[in-house]
Amino acid sequence: DTGVSQDPRHKITKRGQNVTFRCDPISEHNRLYWYRQTLGQGPEFLTYFQNEAQLEKSRLLSDRFSAERPKGSFSTLEIQRTEQGDSAMYLCASSFYLTATNEKLFFGSGTQLSVL
Amino acid sequence: EDQVTQSPEALRLQEGESSSLNCSYTVSGLRGLFWYRQDPGKGPEFLFTLYSAGEEKEKERLKATLTKKESFLHITAPKPEDSATYLCAVVPKGQNFVFGPGTRLSVLP
Numbered sequence: 696d697t698g699v700s701q702d703p704r705h706k707i708t709k710r711g712q713n714v715t716f717r718c719d720p721i722s723e724h725n726r727l728y729w730y731r732q733t734l735g736q737g738p739e740f741l742t743y744f745q746n747e748a749q750l751e752k753s754r755l756l757s758d759r760f761s762a763e764r765p766k767g768s769f770s771t772l773e774i775q776r777t778e779q780g781d782s783a784m785y786l787c788a789s790s791f792y793l794t795a796t797n798e799k800l801f802f803g804s805g806t807q808l809s810v811l
Numbered sequence: 812e813d814q815v816t817q818s819p820e821a822l823r824l825q826e827g828e829s830s831s832l833n834c835s836y837t838v839s840g841l842r843g844l845f846w847y848r849q850d851p852g853k854g855p856e857f858l859f860t861l862y863s864a865g866e867e868k869e870k871e872r873l874k875a876t877l878t879k880k881e882s883f884l885h886i887t888a889p890k891p892e893d894s895a896t897y898l899c900a901v902v903p904k905g906q907n908f909v910f911g912p913g914t915r916l917s918v919l920p
Contacts, residue, residue, distance in 0.1 A: 699854070736886070737815075737910030738855065751907065784857050786854050798847070800908060802854030 697721075699803035701787050707809045708777055715773045716806045720789030727770050728800065729762055730786040738786055744770060745792065777810045784808075813838045813903045815911035823917045824889055832884040832914045840901030842902040844882050846875050849896045849913065858897075858917075889918045 700719040708714050720727045724747050730738035741760065742752045748766035759777075764770040774781055784807050788800040814837045824830055836844070840896040843862050847855035861877040868875045872893065874885040884897055896913040903909065 696904060730910075735910050735912065738901070738908075739910070740907050743907065753871070786853070798843075798902070799857055800855075801857065802847075804854050807852075 699787055699789050699801055701785075701803035701806050703806055704804065705807045705809075707811065709811050710777060710779060712777055713773065714777055714808065715771055716761065716771070716785055716787075716808075718768070718770045718787030718789075718803060720787070721791075721801055724789035724801070725731075725767070726789045726790045726792045726798070727764055728788040729770070729772050732786055732805070733782075741772075743748045774808075777808075779810045782808055782810045803805045813901065813906065813909050815899055815901050815909055817899055817911040819870055819914060820912070821917070822840040823841055823919065824886075826890055826920050827888050829857050829885070829887045829889070829902040830890060832897055832916070834844070834882040834884070836882075836899075836901045836911075838901050838903040838909070838911075840904035842904050843898040844877055845875075845902070846882070846884055847900065849898055855898055886916070889916075891918045891920050894918045900913070 702717045713792040728743040732738045744764040759775045762772045784805040786805045788802045790798050792798050816835045818833045846858040849855045859875040864879045866877050872887050876883045894917050896915050898913045899911040900908045
């Protein structure tokens, strides 16, 4: 068990550019989540997948954000036309969901995005 | 609307000085309450899950308790390595994890 892996760890980009982040979950986990966290705040839910199906997206999520999880393995989060307000830590988490009462999230170390 | 608040926002303790962190929640049905530890520049690390009022969990110097409205994370005789942000999250029925803003704990030697 190598844990949840995220790449890159840091990304600096200019306003208006597109960026893509990758997350590799724990291998036997069937759910994968994306969260965003800004300084001094807790993680904010963005979207999640069960296997390859995207089951929910936050109402706060702009159309510039898109996520995929082809074949139910790794996931990518793309932000198009980045804005300075997108600067944050993007966290990926995975879980093995069997019943609602036993789910536990395991987080990666995150990708720190800075939009100049 | 489901809400999670944590207090204090920041806490400074001397090594060995025990204290408690609070997590208050308002949710429409609680499926579970989680405590996570987060070190700077890293993702949250799972500590405890609590499911029902009266439940308690312990791990080393940490003890988590749960009532119908709040949870406490008690830290006994803390050490400098316990310095971190402690996050509380609730899982309302039919919804995903909702995180609080966290308590930044500093333990001074």
